[in-house]
Amino acid sequence: MSLRIVVTVKYVPDATGDRHFADDLTVDRDDVDGLLSELDEYAVEQALQIAEDADDAEVTVLTVGPEDAKDALRKALSMGADKAIHVEDEDLHGTDAIGTSLVLAKAIEKAGYDLVISGMASTDGTMGVLPALLAERLGVPQVTLLSEVSVEDGTVKGRRDGDAASEQLEASLPAVVSVTDQSGEARYPSFKGIMAAKKKPVESWDLSDLDIDAEEVGLDGAYTKVDSATERPARTAGTIVKDEGEGGKQLAEFLAGQKFI
Template sequence: MNIVVLVKQVPDSGAERSLSADYSVDRASASNVINEMDEYAIEEALKIKEAHGGEVTVLTVGPGGATDSIRKALSMGPDKAVHVQDDALHGSCAVATSKVLAAALRTLNADLIISGAESTDGRVQVVPHMLAELLGVAALTGARKLTVDGSQLTVERQTDEGYEIVTAATPAIVSVWDTINEPRYPSFKGIMAAKKKPVQSLALGDLGIDAGEVGFAGASSQVIEFTKRPVRNGGAKVIDEGNGGEQLVAYLATEKFV
């Protein structure tokens, strides 16, 4: 089975994050890592390869610095990678990014595309659905379990109430949550092997996409303004002098909790 895993490099969610003057995510000064949910997608692809054979390709759209995350992904076990990088991509929205990913995926002839359910920087959860529409394939999203039987896929789709069982035939795209598996740690052997694995670099011209369709010029949405998260205050202290309950209720009322 030919499996492609979508991997995105994002600013570390555990560190301070900010926007640049052009309202794009400031990646230059951030500590950038593989999107956490994508590591579960990589693990699931490797498990399928181990059970059914085939090849796993990592696909990334991002700047030159994303090579670090590509090598980290390859050290987990995938066979090769494709890196779409072009200066014109800076500022691309989810719609434009989906166009680029779809164009790259058409060159890879994947039976199965696996992605994380969301990225920790955008958190819009729409790219898998957009790709399914652009490629004309089934979308099995929000998976907590994936079963492969030949060309038949069965997914337990995680919901707030439990899960739904959804099936489809390949080719298809599956997005996964962090409940689906436990990603493996790269071994020293895997880290060394990743340095020799092929990484194909593609530009927009290689995919037949005009620069005007992506970046800020082709964005379907725009950030008008933003403010930083307000500094957390020390909170309010209630001293009980016989009317502590009344003070507490009054405070909760002002905060619209009661």
């Protein structure tokens, strides 16, 4: 029987761009370019390595997001994933991590799975809670923050590295795992992979396909929301110390005044 691997990926605003809040205090995604979250690339990579070591495996990438989120799926498909699922619905606007985990869990169940792989966190929200929420909703074990992962005889095994020690963990499938940015460099899509991705299937689902009511997601259904935001003030000119024999003293006085020393 084929090993069914589902990788959750996120389309995030480019961290190098100039990001702003929209009028409803959600991220203004129209004002900045987006891309596949870098930390999710490690999850895709580990899924592909597991699939390559298995006798028969299929890798599906799954995302929840606007129309442009298909770009994240295409990147994962060009890396080598077999197919993709895009959950898109206007009522999803403003959904928080709790609501997103509901949508992803319903989609994962509908798609069918043996192993779910996530990145350690998204590069925009950086909450890192989604794998645990998914495991709870799916009712399966979670093995998180792995720097090494493998699957053998219906068991997922991995190593979690801490500050003082490393742990060897395992769980029976089905299970949810997350991998860190120390799990191995993600492969770069080849030209052949990019061309092949254009022919790979991308399914589009909405809330009705997952039997989810609009009231359970979006801003109205969110457990967390931004109440107010103030734009960061522009940088002011720094203090220039001209060394005319007293530069060291002036520098020391400045550092002391800022309580750096």
